[in-house]
Amino acid sequence: MIRKIRRHLGWKLFISYLIIIVVGAIVLTSAAELAIPRSFDRHLSSMASMMNGMMGESGVGIDLNADLFDNFQAAVNESLWLATLSSFIVAIVVSLFVSRRVVAPIREMMSASQRIADGDYDKRVKISLPPNLDDLDELAQLAISFNQMAEKLEKTEMMRSQLIGDVAHELRTPLSAIKGSMEGLIDGVLPAQVETFQQIHRETSRLQRLVDDLQELSRIEAGSYDLDIQPQMISRLVENTMTRIGRQYVEKDVHLSNEIPEGLPMVNVDGDRISQVLLNLVGNALQYTPHGGEVSIRAWHENDEVLVEIKDTGVGIPKEHLPHIFSRFYRVDKSRARASGGSGIGLTISKHIIEAHNGRIWAESPGPEQGSTFFFSLPLAE
Numbered sequence: 001m002i003r004k005i006r007r008h009l010g011w012k013l014f015i016s017y018l019i020i021i022v023v024g025a026i027v028l029t030s031a032a033e034l035a036i037p038r039s040f041d042r043h044l045s046s047m048a049s050m051m052n053g054m055m056g057e058s059g060v061g062i063d064l065n066a067d068l069f070d071n072f073q074a075a076v077n078e079s080l081w082l083a084t085l086s087s088f089i090v091a092i093v094v095s096l097f098v099s100r101r102v103v104a105p106i107r108e109m110m111s112a113s114q115r116i117a118d119g120d121y122d123k124r125v126k127i128s129l130p131p132n133l134d135d136l137d138e139l140a141q142l143a144i145s146f147n148q149m150a151e152k153l154e155k156t157e158m159m160r161s162q163l164i165g166d167v168a169h170e171l172r173t174p175l176s177a178i179k180g181s182m183e184g185l186i187d188g189v190l191p192a193q194v195e196t197f198q199q200i201h202r203e204t205s206r207l208q209r210l211v212d213d214l215q216e217l218s219r220i221e222a223g224s225y226d227l228d229i230q231p232q233m234i235s236r237l238v239e240n241t242m243t244r245i246g247r248q249y250v251e252k253d254v255h256l257s258n259e260i261p262e263g264l265p266m267v268n269v270d271g272d273r274i275s276q277v278l279l280n281l282v283g284n285a286l287q288y289t290p291h292g293g294e295v296s297i298r299a300w301h302e303n304d305e306v307l308v309e310i311k312d313t314g315v316g317i318p319k320e321h322l323p324h325i326f327s328r329f330y331r332v333d334k335s336r337a338r339a340s341g342g343s344g345i346g347l348t349i350s351k352h353i354i355e356a357h358n359g360r361i362w363a364e365s366p367g368p369e370q371g372s373t374f375f376f377s378l379p380l381a382e
C-alpha cells in the first residue's frame with residue numbers, strides 16, 4: 001500500500017488532502033474543547049450575577065429558560081468561530097506547504113525547459129531518488145525522462161556543430177586547391193594546359209564524391225532508410241561484389257580470391273545494403289594494397305551468426321588507429337587517403353549498416369605494412 005502511494009502522484013495528492021482534513025478536524029475539535037468550557041463559564045457567571053441582582057430588587061423571577069438558551073448559544077457560537085478560524089489558518093498553512101512540494105519539481109522542469117529552449121543544453125532537473133528505484137512516482141519519472149531528453153539534445157547539438165566543423169574542414173582542401181589553380185590561370189602563373197584543367201577536374205570530382213558520401217551518411221545516421229530483410233546466401237553477395245570490382249583488381253594487379261564453404265546457412269539481411277558494405281571493404285582492401293598484393297574473402301558459421309572476413313596484404317593499420325577508423329572523417333594517413341579521394345566516411349556507413357542488422361564489425365592488423373583484416377557478423381535466417 002505504502003509503495004503504491006509512493007509511486008502514484010494521484011495517491012499522494014489524495015493522502016495530502018486527507019491530512020489537511022484530519023489536521024483541520026483535530027484543530028477544530030481541540031479548539032472547541034478548549035474554548036467551550038471557558039466561554040460557557042463566562043456567560044453563565046454573568047447570567048448568575050444578573051439574576052441575583054434582579055431577584056434582590058423585585059423578588060420577581062424572569063424567563064430563566066430563554067436566557068439560559070441564549071447564553072448557551074452565544075457560548076457555542078463564539079467557540080465555534082474561534083475553532084473554525086484556527087483550523088482554517090492551519091489548513092491554509094498545511095495546503096501551502098503540500099502544494100509547494102508538489103509544484104516545485106514542475107516549476108523546476110519549466111525553468112529547465114525554458115533554459116534549454118534558449119540554447120543552454122547542459123541544464124538538468126534535480127531529482128531526489130528514493131532508496132528503491134521502483135518507488136519513483138510519476139513526477140520523478142517525468143523528471144528522469146526530461147533529463148534523458150536534455151542529454152540527447154545536448155549530444156545531437158554537439159554532433160551537429162562537430163559535423164559542420166568537420167564538413168567545413170573537408171571542403172576547405174579541395175576548394176582552396178581549385179581556387180589556387182584558378183588564380184594561377186588568371187595571373188598567367190599556371191599554363192592553360194590540359195594537365196591544369198585535369199587537376200581542377202580531379203578536385204571537383206573529389207568534392208562531388210564527398211558531397212555524395214555526406215548525403216548517404218546523413219541518410220544512414222538519421223535512420224531514414226528501410227531495410228528489405230530477406231534470407232540471403234552470403235556466397236552470392238560476395239560473388240556479385242567480386243564481379244563488380246574484379247576489373248579494378250586486374251588493373252592494379254592485386255589478386256582477389258574467395259573461400260566460402262558450400263552449405264553455409266542463409267543470413268537474414270538486406271542484400272543491397274550488405275553488398276554496399278562488401279564493396280566498401282573490398283574496395284578499401286584494393287586501395288590500401290600495393291601492386292602484386294592479395295586480398296581474400298572468407299566466411300564461416302559460428303554460433304547463431306555467419307562471420308565474414310576480408311583480409312589484405314596491404315599497408316596495414318597501426319594499433320593506435322584501430323579503435324578510430326569507424327569514426328566519420330577518420331583517416332590513418334590523411335594526405336595519402338585524401339590524395340586517393342578517401343573521405344573517411346565509408347567505414348562509418350558500413351558500421352551503421354551492420355549494426356542495423358544487429359551485427360558487429362571490427363578490424364585487426366598486426367601493424368604497418370603487415371596487412372589488415374576486417375570482420376563482420378550477420379544473423380542467421382531462421
Ligand code: ADP
Nearest residue numbers: 284285288325331332337342343344345346347
Ligand atoms: P576512406 O574513404 O578514406 O577509405 P573509410 O572510412 O573507408 O574511408 O576508411 C577510413 C580509414 O581507414 C582510411 O582512410 C584508411 O586510413 C583506413 N583503412 C580502411 N581500410 C583499410 C585497409 N584495408 N588497409 C589499411 N587501412 C585501411
